[in-house]
Amino acid sequence: xxxxxxxxxxxxxxxxxxxxxxxRSLDFQATTMFWYRQFPKQSLMLMATSNEGSKAxxxxxxxxxxFLINHASLTLSTLTVTSAHPEDSSFYxxxxxxxxxxYNEQFFGPGxxxxxx
Amino acid sequence: TQLLEQSPQFLSIQEGENLTVYCNSSSVFSSLQxxxxxxxxxxxxxxxxVTGGEVKKLKRLTFQxxxxxxxxxxxITAAQPGDTGLYLCAGPRNQFYFGTGTSLTVIP
Numbered sequence: 001x002x003x004x005x006x007x008x009x010x011x012x013x014x015x016x017x018x019x020x021x022x023x024r025s026l027d028f029q030a031t032t033m034f035w036y037r038q039f040p041k042q043s044l045m046l047m048a049t050s051n052e053g054s055k056a057x058x059x060x061x062x063x064x065x066x067f068l069i070n071h072a073s074l075t076l077s078t079l080t081v082t083s084a085h086p087e088d089s090s091f092y093x094x095x096x097x098x099x100x101x102x103y104n105e106q107f108f109g110p111g112x113x114x115x116x117x
Numbered sequence: 118t119q120l121l122e123q124s125p126q127f128l129s130i131q132e133g134e135n136l137t138v139y140c141n142s143s144s145v146f147s148s149l150q151x152x153x154x155x156x157x158x159x160x161x162x163x164x165x166x167v168t169g170g171e172v173k174k175l176k177r178l179t180f181q182x183x184x185x186x187x188x189x190x191x192x193i194t195a196a197q198p199g200d201t202g203l204y205l206c207a208g209p210r211n212q213f214y215f216g217t218g219t220s221l222t223v224i225p
Contacts (some may be wrong), residue, residue: 006159034213043123043205043218044160056211092158097213103148103167106158110124 002028004096006109013084014117015064021112023094029074030096034106035067038091050077084116120144121206121216129222130196138191138219140206145211149189151180154203196223 003026013019023033024091031052034042048069049057056069066088067082077096093111097104121142130136140149148167151159162174166182166189173180177200179192189206192208201223 005157036215041218041220043203044215046214049212059212085145091157095159095213103165104213105162105165105207106150106207106213107162108152110159111157113157115180 001103002098002107004094004095004107004109006094006112008112009050009110010113010115012115012117014084015085019081019084019097019114020040021081021092021094023079023096023109023116025075025107025109027096028096030077030098031074032097033071033077034095035069035079036078036093036095038093038111040091044093047099081114084114087090087117089114089116120210120214121208122150123204123206123219125215126217127220127222130199131222132223132225133195136193136196136221138204138221140189140191140216142187142208144210145186146182147210148185149182149186149206151189151191152205154205157200158205160205193221198220198223200223 005024007022030062033050035047038044046059047062049067050071051073058064069078091111095106124139150165151163154160164180169184169186171182177194181190204219
């Protein structure tokens, strides 16, 4: 299967600081990547769709100025949580879309655990 | 509103029992994927179903896509503790949406 990496795997930061999370597709090119947020024992909630070379598409209720997304290349998307606060603490997961056999498949990164003190 | 509803939400069974997880939607999907996720890790793709009525088997796991491509099921035979995890169905529309999830615990 395809491999997607995320960095860092976990980060602890002080309230008010900004945190950048990287998502890379290691063995395929991804014109589209997705960012999700997940709370314990719950499903993944889509935050935004990251498109290479264009602006991200945010889901309703997600602040685009709070969660900055950049998709600079076909293998890299970044999510920056700006001026983080304790309520931003969560598990953030990215995925990269690959077209295979005429249909789309999603491959997920291992996630980033963000803790804001 | 959740596009994909899963049931049950939580399931705790004894080792050796069989179980079925359902994924339902009012919308038609071109394909559906099933994932398994362990705590602190990203979801891992188990299978993709594409054709209405399709059945795919992965060892003790059997996946079925509904004839109308609006629903899918996952059946596990003789569950083992290693099957414990969060099972998620997901499907592409303009974006890629996940089901509500089923948290499975298999007790030794």
